[in-house]
Amino acid sequence: MKPAPTASKQPFLTDVKTLRDRARKHIEEGAVTAGYGGDPAAVVKVLNDALATELVCVLRYKRHYFMAQGIHAGPVATEFQEHAAEEQEHADRIAERIVQLGGEPNFSPDGLLSRSHSEYVEGKDLVDMIKEDLVAERVAIASYQEIVRWLGLDDPTTRGMLEGILAVEEEHADDLVNLLKKLGS
16 A cells, blocks of 8 residues: 655645735746746747747648649548648647747748758658658657657646647657558558
């Protein structure tokens, strides 16, 4: 039988008056409160790299959608289009969080590939396109796993957002593996 957990030495919640006073005193800091444990500038830098990764993925999926050809192109192109839309949603969520942390999302095409964790590889045929997208998804999965661990408990909002994005990236990888199996590759 496990012993019952013990209560921490500090109160569960800061008294309401103190919370209200802090909120008024630092109102210009927006979403970043005294309880934020991270370094906003460092988190914004990491998130801008993640934003670049998502934007590169959107562009690659869009190209693959338009370039998909062959007897199996229809369902594969549809999958590419769905993934492009979901990657765009990820980019939007990341950009919104960057602003909440007091930063500026970097949408500049200059250096987009150098900031991105994934590469932009066009692929020569349908199977090659799927494989390149799968490689990019695996890169994104590994990157988000590392970022989530790095954030730890310091920034639960960003961590939660990235965990949600990570789950979708894992679904994308699974979708792509299944497409490869259906195509016999």
